[in-house]
Amino acid sequence: MSNRATPDAATQVEIYRRMALIKANDERSRKVIMSGRLVMPYYSPRGQEVIPSAMSVNLTDDDYICTIYRGSHDQLAKGLPLKDLWAEVAGRVDGTCKGKGGPMHVTYPTKGIMVTTGIVGASMPIANGLAWGSQLRGDGRVTVAYFGDGASNIGAFHEALNLAAVWKLPVIFVCQNNEWGEHTHYDKTSNVKVADRAAAYGMAGERVDGNDPFAMYAAASEAVARARAGEGPTLIEAMTYRFFGHVFGDADNYMDKARKAEAMANDPVPRFRAKLIETGLATEAQLAEMEAGIEKEIDEAVEFALASDFPGVEEMKRDVFAEEMA
């Protein structure tokens, strides 16, 4: 690993900032739902903070992502403003999608967040199209398709990875292997590592520790460089763990208690935080201030969202087509 790309000091702190933001936002989301102030299907990304954080520091606002229902971490890491997110998940008119999309369909082209889908596998074929567009324009942009381990067994994965490889598209397939697809463990659904499938398309691919910011950064930056250089797609299988049940409210009785406790004891967020202090890249006080700032921003976003209006029913006739419905 020693000759692989390493994030510089500022980048490490920035990765942590995104991780801290995701973690804080997740904690607040669960709290607000628990309090009854908000009703939404909520897919916690807790435990998976490193992946999009270390990925996105290699991207600019011009690069695209397609993500999935469990996507708030991917969106926040890519720069989605908290107010727009909260207003959306609260179903308000000030949300990214005027409240019409909801948590599973957050879209924010300003930051390259092009599609959030609720259909397993669907982020990948669409990501190809964005990448094809970049290839046609020669604009050097990169598209990242996020998806889960469970999605690696669906037909769309196969078709998308093959097309990307054959067309040498500037796209990166980032599988967040959190071991679970709803209630089913990955081992029960496949005999191989997800990354092993890259070879089936003649595509670069590797399995990395998705909870290690350095490993994830290296894989991400190399994949981005490959894509920008016109050398084609990459499949990254980022190993991680889902701290909670599939969706908020799921008691997760099917999850092995010891494995879960171990994963939580290895929580990547405090781990990386400690490392930054240990290596002198930040002080406890600096990070505490950063975290306090994040909390404040979230406070504001939640209040903004809950004070925002619901869309009127006339919105049901808008955006079905360009022209308004009768």
Next chain:
Amino acid sequence: MSNRATPDAATQVEIYRRMALIKANDERSRKVIMSGRLVMPYYSPRGQEVIPSAMSVNLTDDDYICTIYRGSHDQLAKGLPLKDLWAEVAGRVDGTCKGKGGPMHVTYPTKGIMVTTGIVGASMPIANGLAWGSQLRGDGRVTVAYFGDGASNIGAFHEALNLAAVWKLPVIFVCQNNEWGEHTHYDKTSNVKVADRAAAYGMAGERVDGNDPFAMYAAASEAVARARAGEGPTLIEAMTYRFFGHVFGDADNYMDKARKAEAMANDPVPRFRAKLIETGLATEAQLAEMEAGIEKEIDEAVEFALASDFPGVEEMKRDVFAEEMA
């Protein structure tokens, strides 16, 4: 290859008989269509005779196959009676499917011919179900799913192979790689060998010369043994070549002339015929007699078919459901 299974003398002759039957039937089919006596979409299997012949001698009538529109070779090799086939492709009531299915949907459970599909990729998921049934019953039966190289890029391939591998189903996926998917060359649609994809499912797999009866027999018999022993599925990529256009009437201008001439010069049927004589397994006279017998059987089948009645329109209300439609 020396320590691999080899067909005994009788089996070699039987493989040839099936090949000769397929070749003769193909030639007759094209002739009858050309003469205008029959109208049907016809997908010639000419050049691919070895694959199902060497495969099926390893199967019994109790074993199942699922095949595709280009499937008359697979069906004949599995024992489909000529009369039933011809009456079906002529749309007559004496056909396997009373003329309602046609060439793309020939079915004949008596010989284990369970599904013929016109949809690329669809033979595979259904084959799994037959194999799952055998696994549940412990009846030792094997299911073969035939499909083309082009079908290896569609989602159903991926889902089916993965499920078969995870469930250790007694199923064999036989890809007849004839280099072409309609007008598109395989190399333009994939960066890898089809057989290389077996590893992506943790499945046994190999690429063999599908025009070599010995290589194909060895691969087939080993795969069948594996399946019967409960050791799971196999992917066989059998290399072959499509002698004609995709469908009858296709002028095949997109096919490389030299490559085609080379393949036809290496026609596997006369090649194996010569070999049988050369190795003393059969005499010219014996084979000529066999071939004459086949021609006669085809004569009879064609005449039987064309003399058979068309189904009445009331057949459109039958077999939609078990109960007849009003």
Next chain:
Amino acid sequence: MNAQTNVKAAKANILQGINAAIADAMEEDDNVIALGEDLADPEEGGVCGVTKGLSSRFGEHRVRSTPISEQAIIGAAIGASLIGFKPVAEIMLMNFTTVAMDMIVNHAAKLRFMSGGQTHVPIVIRTMTGTGFASGGQHCDYLEAWFAHTAGIKVVAPSSPKDAYGLMRSAIDDPDPVLFIENLPTYWSPDEAPEKGHRVPIGKANVLNEGSDVTIIAYARMIQEAVPAVARLKEAGISAELIDLRTIAPWDKDTVVKSVARTGRAIIVHEAVTPFGAGAEIAAVLNEELFGKLRAPVKRLGGVFCPVPFSKPLETAFAPQTADIVAAAEALVKS
């Protein structure tokens, strides 16, 4: 306490009705098998627990959790059914049938016909759907009209625990493919419990309330909106007949046409969007069969023609509600 326990024992919800039906069928017939995502007990018997207990009782070989591979799921069900099994396959949500349409429409529905009756596909495809849980545009569509437009597959949608049990038993008995639509938000609504072995014939509607002024034709969750509408209409002096269609394909023309012939007015209510929905077929047939005999135009009440919105007030406004049914009936009777 005892009396109360008894009353309780006679109650069940729809989820339990489905579970009991599959369990009873599996007990009676070894050929009944089940598969789908998260279906077995290590995976908690499905995301909502509809199949809970089945794999523990009948074995994981007969009740199998699958990878997320809907084509493979339906394909496996079809293949096994061709050789005598009776698979009950789950496609978790109805919107996910979109990734398995080839298997369902081109294969399950057609193999009997295309094989000239040599093979047939006795599978049940369970799928859940419905608005009300804020799941947005890709998780709650009612797509029954697609399947009803496909020759070779039947479509049912129960609205009570008894019907859920009885239709599931009939669907498993049926020699042809049956799409079994479950309404997610009403899974837990308690009602009279089904008796073991109960059958609801496929293709038979259920007259839930007799009336003379207007016929309300509905199914699935819309029954829960229609029942209070009937009560409110009664207060307003309007006698409404309520028909629970139960089977959408083949739907019970006989019962529906006879009812509307009597009342002269019809309202069809479904959650699917109105245009080109199941209501169109029913309206077209009623108009044809009762030409000149209707007292008012047939009214269709369906979902608003848009993807299902997330925002709560919009989601609520998407599907027909009790008040809409009442208003429609009053307008028809006045017209």
Next chain:
Amino acid sequence: MNAQTNVKAAKANILQGINAAIADAMEEDDNVIALGEDLADPEEGGVCGVTKGLSSRFGEHRVRSTPISEQAIIGAAIGASLIGFKPVAEIMLMNFTTVAMDMIVNHAAKLRFMSGGQTHVPIVIRTMTGTGFASGGQHCDYLEAWFAHTAGIKVVAPSSPKDAYGLMRSAIDDPDPVLFIENLPTYWSPDEAPEKGHRVPIGKANVLNEGSDVTIIAYARMIQEAVPAVARLKEAGISAELIDLRTIAPWDKDTVVKSVARTGRAIIVHEAVTPFGAGAEIAAVLNEELFGKLRAPVKRLGGVFCPVPFSKPLETAFAPQTADIVAAAEALVKS
């Protein structure tokens, strides 16, 4: 000779109309791109040659042959469309839309709405279908009703070279997804050639013949069955109005309702099976809008409710024919 050459020059078939429309659009706008199986010239410009010449003229980067991967095809089209491209994607046959329904229905049709209008999906999905070529149960279904039942996607089906050109141009112009249905057996029927730049507005029907006794509403190949029916009816003293719907969703209610208001009788003709077909929606609307004003029940003529049979006499009997239309019109006028 010269005169004849001129006449010839003014003729074209539907296939050429589509080809010319895509070519002209590609010439005018670099953002128009095309993809699908066998689409480029090394693969002969599609199995029927509809896109022949395009890749040679505009480059294989803009006109790409794809692997057999329909989900990947539509996915790539959607993605490119989100950033300003106008992809024309081919799904070779309409039955193969079944393997791409998720991309079409859950994504292409819904992304504008679900994103609150931030993104939209200006793609054209070309697909061919139709009975007549003995291709059997899985290659010639008309499934337009499925898509018409989906909010967010438009559906067109031209019946002439001019309309094919004009609708394709409009479909490419359109900021939303359009399903463009091509009838395979009539690809080569010659007719008046389109003029460059011609547009046929989406949502506008075409009155092909004016009449006063009965309105025949049809589209795609059924126009070829209806035109001689109109002539035969004329001979029999019945004046039939013939409307080519051209767009199935959103269909031209205005034109159709006005016509039927005049004639008092309507026959809807399509190749898709009758139950739950597009004809049901049209019949339902006509009955609602013209309640009490119709002189006869609205008649629907569609495919027989079975998978398309292979055997020639059965295949021929599957879809409505001229004689069926004539008989239906006569029966309506007599009733």
